[in-house]
Amino acid sequence: MNLSAGNVTIGFIGLGVMGRSMARNLMKAGYSLYVYSRTKSKAEDLMQAGAIWKDSAADVARNVDVTITMVEYPRDVEDIFLGPLGIVAAAKPGAYVIDMTTSSPALALRIYEESQSRGLKALDAPVSGGDIGARDGKLSIMVGGEEEAFESVLPVFQAMGSNIVYQGEAGAGQHTKMCNQIAIAANMMGVSEALAYAERSGLSPTRVLKSIESGAAGSWSLSNLGPRIIQDNYEPGFYVKHMIKDLGIALQSAEAMGLETYGLSLAKTLYERLAATGEESSGTQSLIKLYR
Structure with a gap:
C-alpha cells in the first residue's frame, strides 16, 4: 500500500501535549484524520481543521488504514490495543497499528504478536524531542517491528519527525x-x-x-x-x-x-x-x- 498523503486515512488516539501537535502535522501533510481522546475538547481545533471525531479508539481503528496512539501509560496502551473493544480487535485486516507512546518493550512484543494473528501490521515507534519537536515536526522516531512495514509507513513518520531510524524487531523501538x-x-x-x-x-x-x-x-x-x-x-x-x-x-x-x-x-x-x-x-x- 502506498501510504503517502491522499491515499490513506489515519486515526490518531491521544491528544495531549505532544499528540495534538503530531496530529496537526499529519493534517498539514495532507492526510485525512480520524481522532479520539478521553477529553473531547482537546480535539476541537483539529475538528475545526477537518478532522473527524469518533467516540472510541475502536471506532477510529475500524475506519482507517493506519491507527496511531500517543497516550500516557502502558496500562492505557494495553487497554486500547488488547482490550475486548480495542484496536487489534477492531482494525481491518492489512491495516497498520502504531504505538508512539513510550511504553514497555515486552508489551510492544505482545501487541505485535496479537496483531500478527489478526492480519495487522504493528510497529512500536516512541519519540523524543518534547513539545518543541512535536510542534515543529522534528521528532526523533525510534521504530521496532517488521522492516517492510516500517518502509511502508515511512511517509507517515516523515510528517511528524526528521530523525527516523528503524531499530529492529518488535520492541526495539521501545528499548x-x-x-x-x-x-x-x-x-x-x-x-x-x-x-x-x-x-x-x-x-x-x-x-x-x-x-x-x-x-x-x-x-x-x-x-x-x-x-x-x-x-x-x-x-x-x-x-x-x-x-x-x-x-x-x-x-x-x-x-x-x-x-x-x-x-x-x-x-x-x-x-x-x-x-x-x-x-x-x-x-x-x-x-x-x-x-x-
Whole structure:
C-alpha cells in the first residue's frame, strides 16, 4: 500500500501535549484524520481543521488504514490495543497499528504478536524531542517491528519527525527509547546541578549557559531546558510524572537483563521526591527545585 498523503486515512488516539501537535502535522501533510481522546475538547481545533471525531479508539481503528496512539501509560496502551473493544480487535485486516507512546518493550512484543494473528501490521515507534519537536515536526522516531512495514509507513513518520531510524524487531523501538530516557535523566541532573552551582556561586546563569552550551557540556536539555530554568518556566514539554513512568520501565527492563544502572536509579529517586512536593505535572526541568 502506498501510504503517502491522499491515499490513506489515519486515526490518531491521544491528544495531549505532544499528540495534538503530531496530529496537526499529519493534517498539514495532507492526510485525512480520524481522532479520539478521553477529553473531547482537546480535539476541537483539529475538528475545526477537518478532522473527524469518533467516540472510541475502536471506532477510529475500524475506519482507517493506519491507527496511531500517543497516550500516557502502558496500562492505557494495553487497554486500547488488547482490550475486548480495542484496536487489534477492531482494525481491518492489512491495516497498520502504531504505538508512539513510550511504553514497555515486552508489551510492544505482545501487541505485535496479537496483531500478527489478526492480519495487522504493528510497529512500536516512541519519540523524543518534547513539545518543541512535536510542534515543529522534528521528532526523533525510534521504530521496532517488521522492516517492510516500517518502509511502508515511512511517509507517515516523515510528517511528524526528521530523525527516523528503524531499530529492529518488535520492541526495539521501545528499548531504544529507554536508552534515550536513561541518557536524558542523567543529563537533566547535570544541567540542574550546574545551574544551581552557578546561582549559588553568584554567577549569571545566562552567561554561564552561553559559555558552556556549545562546548563539551552541550546537550539538548542544556540548550532548550536551561533557559526555561533561568526564566523560572516549569511548563511541561514533558511531565515529571511521565518521566517517572519511563524510568520505571527502563529500570524494570534493565533489571530483567541483569544490568546495574546507577544513574537511572538515582534519577528515578530524585524525580519521585520532586513529585512528592506537588510537581508531578510540571516539566522535567523543575528538577532544579530540589537543588534550590
